[in-house]
Amino acid sequence: MEMYYTIRVVVSNFLDGDVFVNEETIFQTFCRIQINSFMVTDPNGVDVGLALYPRAARLDHSCIPELQYLFSNREIILYGYDSSIHSTAPRINYYECMTTTEESKLIC
Structure with a gap:
């Protein structure tokens, strides 16, 4: 859950209050990323980032x-x-x- 709360703060700071996103939407999106994402690697096997x-x-x-x-x-x-x-x-x-x-x- 610590990762979720960190992401929630990042999203809130990024949106800067301009767009309202409710807690449930942020949590559902976080869960989808956690469950369905792939860690993309370069040809040497080095992690590059997450992708859906x-x-x-x-x-x-x-x-x-x-x-x-x-x-x-x-x-x-x-x-x-x-x-x-x-x-x-x-x-x-x-x-x-x-x-x-x-x-x-x-x-x-």
């Missing part, structure tokens, strides 16, 4: 995904990762590709 890709956000998570993704300029590119896995609903791994095996075991 609504169609990609519909994909479910799997620790053994059928699809991987990478970023090219402002686009997210999905590509087949493991053709031996057959699923009616292709899935991606929500966590960083650079996560170590030990870290992954704590997540999945």
Whole structure:
């Protein structure tokens, strides 16, 4: 919640009272960003910033995904990762590709 309150202050300062945005709208937007955003990385795996890709956000998570993704300029590119896995609903791994095996075991 600390992150939410920080963002709320930033939004309030940015709007400078010119536009009224109620608390519920700010909180819903924050939740959507937290749940559906992707951390965009450069070719070296360095974090660049958050982005929302609504169609990609519909994909479910799997620790053994059928699809991987990478970023090219402002686009997210999905590509087949493991053709031996057959699923009616292709899935991606929500966590960083650079996560170590030990870290992954704590997540999945």
